[in-house]
Amino acid sequence: MSKMLNKIFGTIGLVDEEQMEEKEVELQEQEEEEQFEMVKETKGKIVSIKSKTIAPKIVVKNPQTLGEDMEDLIDALKVKNIVIMNIADAEKNIAxxxxxxxxxxxxxxxxxxxxxxxxxxxxxITPKNIEIENELKNLLSRSDIFSME
Structure with a gap:
């Protein structure tokens, strides 16, 4: 709108052509700065969606007491590890x-x-997201792999 007024005033002779050109250049620079600031403000922080997934470990525990042995076993479960618990050597009441x-x-x-x-x-003992198939379970129970003798 100001460009149009400047042209009208310029043709009438109220404004010098050099002044008009300077004002036009200033207006263009202001518009470019405003556009740049708007673009700069709208850019958000880029965050990677990929998460590091850590494969669970298989931990074999032979707890003998309710103290530190059980704490270690439960701590392994807290970090989503697979735990194989052998209580064969524990007394019957403690087991x-x-x-x-x-x-x-x-x-x-x-x-x-x-x-x-x-x-x-x-x-x-497996975390929520891990499932064991019956075939593997049967194979494990038949084999002597877990015989701790």
Whole structure:
């Protein structure tokens, strides 16, 4: 709009042509700066969507007491590791209490507890996102791989 007024005033002789050109250049520079500032303000922070996924470890535990042994086992579950628990060497009463404690942790941490070999007292504890197929479970229970003798 100001360009049009400047041209009208220029033709009438109220404004010098040099002044008009200077004002036009200033207006163009201001518009470019405003556009640049708008673009600069709208750019957000770029964040990578890729997340580092750490593969779970398989941890074998032979807890004998409800103290540090169980704490270590439950800490392994907290960081989403797969835990194989062997309570065959524990006394019968302590083994029952160990299994009760693990059952509580499994429930609280949303894990799963599966028997591998009930006679030997071997259990598999997996995080929520890991599932074990029955074929592998049967193979593990038949093999002597978990025999801790």
């Amino acid at each position: 029952r209490r160990l299994l009760d404690a693990v059952s509580g942790a499994v429930y609280a941490l949303d894990c799963t507890l599966q028997k591998i070999d009930n006679e030997r007292g071997i259990y598999l």
